[in-house]
Structure formats: structure tokens, C-alpha cells
Amino acid sequence: MSTAVVEQKQTPEPRTITTELRFTDKLFRGIVTGGGLISLAILGLIGFFLIYNGFEAIRNAGLAFLTGFEWVDAVPENEQAAAYGIGAMLYGTIVTGILAMIMGVPIAVGTALFLSYYAPEWLKKPMVVVVDVMAAIPSIVYGLWGFFVLMPHAEYWAKLIHKYFGFIPFFDMPAPVFTRSPFIAGLVLAIMITPIVTAIAREVFAQTPLERIQAAYALGATKWSMIKAVVFPYGRGGVVGGAMLGLGRALGETVAVYTVLNLVYDIRIEVLLSAGGNVASMIVNKFGEADFVELQALMAAGFVLFLVTLIVNFFANYIINKTARE
Amino acid sequence: MSQTLTAVKPSRPWKLTPKQVLPDLFGATFTVAATFAIVAISPLKGKLGFALTLIFMAIITATAISWIRRDRKAAMNSTTTVLVYIAAAFVIVPLISVIYEIVKLGSVGFSFGIFTDDMAETSSESPLTEGGLLHAVIGTAYIVTFATLLSTPIGILTALYIVEVKGRFAGLVRFFVQAMSGVPSIVAGLFIFAVWMIQLGNAYSGIAGGFALTVLMIPTVARTSEEVLKLIPQDLREAGLALGATQWRTVAMVIIPAARSGLVTAIILGVARVVGETAPLLLTVGGADAINLNPGEGNMSAFPYYVWKNLLIGNENSISRAWLGVFVLMILVLIIFTLARYFSTVRGNKK
Numbered sequence: 001m002s003t004a005v006v007e008q009k010q011t012p013e014p015r016t017i018t019t020e021l022r023f024t025d026k027l028f029r030g031i032v033t034g035g036g037l038i039s040l041a042i043l044g045l046i047g048f049f050l051i052y053n054g055f056e057a058i059r060n061a062g063l064a065f066l067t068g069f070e071w072v073d074a075v076p077e078n079e080q081a082a083a084y085g086i087g088a089m090l091y092g093t094i095v096t097g098i099l100a101m102i103m104g105v106p107i108a109v110g111t112a113l114f115l116s117y118y119a120p121e122w123l124k125k126p127m128v129v130v131v132d133v134m135a136a137i138p139s140i141v142y143g144l145w146g147f148f149v150l151m152p153h154a155e156y157w158a159k160l161i162h163k164y165f166g167f168i169p170f171f172d173m174p175a176p177v178f179t180r181s182p183f184i185a186g187l188v189l190a191i192m193i194t195p196i197v198t199a200i201a202r203e204v205f206a207q208t209p210l211e212r213i214q215a216a217y218a219l220g221a222t223k224w225s226m227i228k229a230v231v232f233p234y235g236r237g238g239v240v241g242g243a244m245l246g247l248g249r250a251l252g253e254t255v256a257v258y259t260v261l262n263l264v265y266d267i268r269i270e271v272l273l274s275a276g277g278n279v280a281s282m283i284v285n286k287f288g289e290a291d292f293v294e295l296q297a298l299m300a301a302g303f304v305l306f307l308v309t310l311i312v313n314f315f316a317n318y319i320i321n322k323t324a325r326e
Numbered sequence: 327m328s329q330t331l332t333a334v335k336p337s338r339p340w341k342l343t344p345k346q347v348l349p350d351l352f353g354a355t356f357t358v359a360a361t362f363a364i365v366a367i368s369p370l371k372g373k374l375g376f377a378l379t380l381i382f383m384a385i386i387t388a389t390a391i392s393w394i395r396r397d398r399k400a401a402m403n404s405t406t407t408v409l410v411y412i413a414a415a416f417v418i419v420p421l422i423s424v425i426y427e428i429v430k431l432g433s434v435g436f437s438f439g440i441f442t443d444d445m446a447e448t449s450s451e452s453p454l455t456e457g458g459l460l461h462a463v464i465g466t467a468y469i470v471t472f473a474t475l476l477s478t479p480i481g482i483l484t485a486l487y488i489v490e491v492k493g494r495f496a497g498l499v500r501f502f503v504q505a506m507s508g509v510p511s512i513v514a515g516l517f518i519f520a521v522w523m524i525q526l527g528n529a530y531s532g533i534a535g536g537f538a539l540t541v542l543m544i545p546t547v548a549r550t551s552e553e554v555l556k557l558i559p560q561d562l563r564e565a566g567l568a569l570g571a572t573q574w575r576t577v578a579m580v581i582i583p584a585a586r587s588g589l590v591t592a593i594i595l596g597v598a599r600v601v602g603e604t605a606p607l608l609l610t611v612g613g614a615d616a617i618n619l620n621p622g623e624g625n626m627s628a629f630p631y632y633v634w635k636n637l638l639i640g641n642e643n644s645i646s647r648a649w650l651g652v653f654v655l656m657i658l659v660l661i662i663f664t665l666a667r668y669f670s671t672v673r674g675n676k677k
Contacts, residue, residue, distance in 0.1 A: 138630065302517075
């Protein structure tokens with residue numbers, strides 16, 4: 001009897017092996033892909049809506065929107081047409097950004113070197129916390145502190161710089177007003193970008209191959225010779241990228257700059273004078289009482305700022321990614 | 327076989343001998359003494375003069391001593407060592423100053439009464455004992471909660487797309503999210519204003535502010551989550567798949583639980599990034615002096631807005647209020663920061 005039972009048993013159908021995803025996985029991948037692409041879409045939408053709303057202003061002004069120094073509303077009674085140009089503001093933004101880099105990047109790179117190669121073990125951790133906390137402080141706090149605490153000091157420093165280096169055109173003063181100058185704005189921005197640049201530089205320095213560092217020491221190099229011969233050539237790209245990332249932040253900073261910078265629609269090379277420009281601050285400044293036409297111009301200004309910071313960030317990230325991969 | 331063991335006194339060949347320490351000690355003493363002398367004699371005065379002279383003298387002394395003892399290379403090394411230490415000091419000084427001033431100027435009007443009242447019936451000139459910032463507390467709570475609810479799923483899905491699904495656009499998405507974290511906050515505000523107000527015709531509201539902060543929060547959450555997911559060992563994924571689980575089950579039941587505290591850190595860091603953002607709120611929430619319990623309608627206030635408004639009013643009491651607002655805001659930021667560090671160390675210990 002038992003043999004019959006055995007004969008009845010059939011070998012199971014061979015299981016089909018397939019690489020096709022099951023339904024739940026297809027759904028999962030679809031949802032995740034959708035979520036991932038939302039970020040991309042938002043970035044695209046930001047650009048689209050700003051240019052969509054600001055297109056009229058750019059078309060009316062043409063290239064003068066980028067090069068013009070004037071920002072005046074239309075006054076129908078005087079037959080005065082509106083003129084919107086962000087040239088002076090754009091120039092001022094770049095000046096404060098560069099000043100921030102000149103003052104902030106050396107400090108940041110020095111701090112990164114300190115944390116990587118100089119700091120005693122017990123100081124490393126608290127110092128990293130200090131840098132992280134600095135990055136977490138909101139910009140309004142820096143704005144308030146910059147205006148009430150730093151400005152009186154910075155004004156005095158500016159006077160000293162003018163007194164001893166006044167022969168350099170940048171430090172010349174046509175009028176003795178030292179408050180709310182690009183120099184002070186640059187100083188505040190330098191403090192604000194230091195943590196970012198420090199973090200990136202430290203990350204890059206940490207990737208320096210240990211055997212090369214040890215090889216340099218074994219050949220009798222001093223610490224500085226080692227850094228010059230090994231760390232800097234290896235991490236140069238990362239430092240440049242980090243500095244550019246900091247520049248991107250500095251260009252887009254609004255509130256902190258608004259409180260410590262006097263907006264003047266003029267191009268001046270004297271950085272100690274109380275006259276500067278900043279696109280982001282101008283947007284906040286003009287936004288409150290803007291009519292529809294001016295609002296379009298502000299949107300266009302926002303688009304220019306968006307484009308500039310995006311390009312700076314693209315370059316910065318490209319350089320950092322390339323350095324990190326090597 | 328018994329053997330007597332004699333303890334060897336460990337030698338420390340790296341320990342500096344008095345002869346090696348002495349020149350440095352002498353250099354430090356000389357630097358301070360010379361600085362006092364120069365400040366006393368020369369027209370330089372004040373803290374600034376003292377600090378500059380001290381820095382200058384420190385560099386000169388360190389360089390000179392190394393040069394005399396060894397050579398030019400050693401001198402160069404000493405110079406840069408002093409410079410690096412000075413750079414590090416320059417980073418600490420502003421932070422100490424910021425925190426000191428906030429505590430000094432901000433704690434003046436601090437009492438628990440400020441959390442029970444708004445500014446609806448208090449003029450900006452009335453003393454700090456009147457009024458409060460409850461409206462700002464509620465506004466920030468609404469706006470940040472809204473932004474967190476929106477940006478957390480998007481941020482984590484983005485990270486999952488880059489690390490787990492590794493789709494065709496993974497590299498592109500990663501690159502753009504990196505760039506997105508550099509978008510100026512004012513641009514995020516303008517964007518929401520263009521879409522939510524101009525195109526869709528809505529008025530100022532807490533929700534609009536929440537949307538603006540979402541734009542800024544997504545990249546932080548996405549990038550931190552990405553780092554966290556990359557730290558999950560590949561073995562776990564392979565083990566899940568080898569057991570016959572679908573990718574969906576592996577992610578939901580293995581990867582996410584393993585990365586949980588890291589993902590919490592990512593969200594907290596995102597909150598820390600946006601809680602103090604001012605510029606986008608200036609364009610989207612409208613600001614208010616009274617408590618507004620409806621985030622969908624009507625002007626709303628928030629901490630940064632409260633500080634901003636009082637700063638612009640500019641009379642003595644309103645500026646004290648601005649410092650008070652900053653004081654409370656900083657306490658909030660530091661609590662969030664500590665939470666983030668706590669959760670990230672929880673992850674570190676488990677590994």
C-alpha cells in the first residue's frame with residue numbers, strides 16, 4: 001500500500017526564480033523615489049516661481065537690473081518712472097562676503113589645524129563643542145550682539161585702521177562716520193562662517209593619510225613643515241571648497257547684516273565708511289511697503305541672490321566631493 | 327618554581343627635562359613682562375593695545391628662542407604654532423562674549439510671568455514686568471512643529487532614496503540636496519510668499535511660516551539621515567534579504583530601527599537649524615502681539631519675530647525685551663543642541 005502513496009507524490013514544480021520585484025517593493029521604491037525627487041522639485045520650483053514673478057521687472061529694466069544703482073518707485077505726479085537696479089546692492093554683497101572670507105577663513109583654517117594637530121587631548125572635545133554651538137546660534141542673535149556689543153569696539157578698531165592705514169584707498173574716509181560699515185558687517189559674517197569652514201577643513205585634514213604624516217616626521221620635519229608638505233597639498237581643495245561654502249552663507253545672510261549695515265545705493269570702495277549694500281537685507285528693508293511692481297523687482301532680486309548662492313554652492317560642493325573622494 | 331618579580335620603574339623618555347622646559351618658561355615670562363613694559367612706556371593703551379602687543383611679543387619671542395636654539399625651520403614652526411593657538415583663541419572669544427552678554431542683558435527681565443502673558447495690551451514702553459512672550463512661544467511651537475511634520479518624511483525619504491534605493495538620480499539628488507542647504511533663508515521666504523500668497527492668494531499665517539521653514543529644514547534632515555543610514559552595516563541589509571524579506575520589510579524592520587536614534591538626531595538638528603530663523607518669517611507670518619491659536623489663519627508671532635520687532639521699535643524697554651527674547655531663544659537652542667548630542671552619543675555607544 002505504501003508504495004502507491006509514494007507514487008502519488010509528485011515532485012514539486014520548479015520554483016521560478018526571478019529578479020522582478022514584488023509588488024510591495026515596487027510600491028516602496030516608488031514612494032521613496034517620489035520622496036527623494038520632492039527635494040529636487042522644491043529647488044526647481046524656488047527658481048521657477050521667483051523668476052516667474054520677477055520676470056516683468058527684469059524685462060523692463062533689462063541688463064540695468066544688474067548694473068543699475070537706483071531703486072526708486074514710480075511717482076506718477078512727477079512723471080517719474082520706477083527704476084529698479086540691484087547693482088550697488090550686489091556689489092555690496094560681494095564686498096561684505098569677501099571681507100568675511102579675508103577675516104574668517106584664516107581663523108577657521110588655523111582652528112581646524114589646531115583641532116587636528118596642535119590641541120592637547122583634553123581641549124579637543126570642548127573646542128569641537130564650542131565650534132558646533134557657534135554654528136547653532138541663530139543669526140538674529142549675532143545681529144543683536146553685533147549691533148550692541150561688537151559695534152562700539154569695531155568702530156574703535158576701524159578708527160585705528162583709518163588712522164594708520166588711511167593712505168590705502170580702501171581705508172580712506174570721506175566722512176567720519178564709522179558705524180554700520182561693510183567692515184563691521186564683514187566682521188559679523190566672519191564670525192558666522194567660521195564654524196562651517198572649520199568643520200569642512202577639519203574633515204578634510206582628518207583624511208590626510210597617516211603614513212605620509214609619519215613619513216614626514218620620520219624624515220625630521222617639524223610640525224609646520226609636515227603641514228606644509230603633506231596636509232596642505234592634500235587638503236587644499238577641501239579648504240577652498242569650505243571657504244566657498246562659507247562665502248555662500250555670507251552672501252545670503254539677511255538679519256545679522258541688516259542690523260549692522262547701513263544700506264546706501266552707491267558703489268564705494270571705502271570699506272570703513274558707513275555705507276554698504278546687501279541684496280538680502282534690501283529685500284527685507286523694502287518688502288514691508290512694496291507695491292506690486294516693486295514686489296516683482298524684489299522677487300527678481302531674490303532670484304539673482306538664489307542663482308548666485310546656488311552657483312557658489314555647486315562649485316564648493318563639487319570641489320569638496322572631489323577632494324573627499326581622492 | 328617561584329620567581330620574584332621586581333617592578334620596573336617605567337621610564338618616560340618623552341618627558342621634558344627641566345633644561346628643555348626652561349627656555350619656554352623664560353620666553354613666556356619675558357613675553358608678559360615685555361608687554362607690560364611696552365604698554366607702560368608707549369602710547370598704546372587699553373585692552374586692545376595690550377592684546378595686540380601680547381600677540382606680537384609672543385610671536386617674536388617664540389620665534390627668536392627657536393631660532394637661537396635650533397635653526398630657521400624651527401623658528402618658522404614656532405611662529406605658526408603661536409599663530410594657530412591665536413586663531414583658536416579668536417574663535418572662543420566671540421562665543422564667550424555672545425553668551426556673556428545674552429545672560430547679562432537677557433536675564434534682567436526674566437521671570438516665569440513672561441510665559442503667561444502676551445503683548446496685546448502692553449505698550450512697548452511699559453516696564454518688563456508687564457506683558458510677556460507667550461504669543462511667541464505658541465507661534466514658534468506651531469510653526470516649528472508644522473515644519474518638522476512636513477520635512478521629516480521628505481528628508482528621510484530622500485536619504486532612503488540615496489542610500490537604500492540608489493535610483494538613477496541618486497547622485498543628482500544628493501548633489502542638489504547639498505546645494506539646497508545653502509539656499510539663503512530669505513529666498514525660502516520669498517518663494518513661499520510667491521507661491522502661497524501671490525499665486526494661491528492666501529494671507530499671512532503660521533502655516534506659511536511653517537512651509538518656509540520646511541524648505542530650510544529638508545536638506546539638514548536629509549543629509550544627516552543619509553550619514554546615519556550609511557553607518558548601518560551592510561551585513562544587516564544582506565541578512566534581511568537573505569531571510570527572504572523584501573526590501574521594504576528589510577528597511578522597515580531592520581534598517582530604520584537600527585538607525586532610530588540617529589534619525590532622531592537628524593530631526594533635532596533640523597529643528598535647531600530653523601528654530602531661530604528670522605528672515606523667512608518676516609515675509610510669511612505677519613507678526614502679532616496677541617496669542618493666535620489658529621495656525622491656518624491670521625498673523626502669528628514667533629521668537630525670532632518677537633526679537634526683531636522689539637529691536638526695530640528701539641526704545642529702552644523694547645530693546646531689553648529683544649535681549650530677553652534672545653535669552654529664551656538661546657536657552658531653547660542649547661536644550662535642542664544638548665538633546666541632539668545626547669541622541670548621537672546613544673548611537674555611538676551601541677556600536
